Amino acid sequence: MKKTTIHLNSISEMKKTEHHIHLEGSVKLKTLKKAARRKGMALPGNDFYPKDGYPDFESFTRVFDRVLAHFTTREDFFDLGYDFAEGQASQNIIYTEAFLMPQVHEMMGRDLKEILTGLEQGLVKGEKDFGVAIRLVYSISRMAGSKAAWTTLDYIDRYPNARVVGIDLAGMEVPDSIIPFKEPFETARQMGLTTTAHAGEFSGADHVRQTLDILKPSRIGHGIGCREDEPLIRRLVEENIPLDISLSSNVLLKAVPCLEDHPVRSFFEQGISVSLNTDDPALFNTSLVDEYKILSNRFDFTPEEIYRLAGNAPAFSTIP
């Protein structure tokens, strides 16, 4: 039987939704250069983002931190928002829920009100100029402890913005590290926010199960640690918990030994609602269009399967 493949143009033209993408991990070199010039920093070269991945998570966070160092002022954050909207629009990503880590920026000495104002202005202009919609989910690092979660909820109170639709938990998956976040996550839901959590990226099924039990997130970021655990897979299907899948991220951070070992097709065939995302596209030299190409070329997803999978992202976004 002849294999049916989807044409690249169809992937580019398909209207897409993305809901697992970190704003700080999406910064193109042109945006970094504008920020660097503004403050007399050395301009980032073409090798700023490693092409071959990262030997460990620490080396990844070092590059992430070098990006953060460029963003200090209202103008920097305006560019961050505006250029992000342009990048999403260029791929026909009409709706995005993007992660931002406000507590990390404040910890680095930024004036939070100033930078959130700049970001909002950039996003408003970007949405208008490029015809896309962008919402924000404030992401919290596990390593910063539950105090960072309460601080983040306090920002949402202090700087109300309908664009902020949820909170997320990210960072190193240390066993039991999520327990202190139970209460802030419940409070967030009472505030009308959605809650998501990274889990099962580097850890196994137990951590995903604990995350579901304690944090009760509406989506799990990655979740590839579930792959050998049939009862957990059944639970994800029965409770209709989607997994945000990011193929290049998982390969370049060595969460899977190689692309062929990625469970995306197995998850899809077992009925889990998987969505496709870039996670940190600048740091992984990828785009959402590239990720869909991988599904088609390396995992033999047919056009029908690709359209079906692409429908999961809007179905499980906060404002579909």
Ligand SMILES: [Zn+2]
């Ligand atoms: Zn992520």
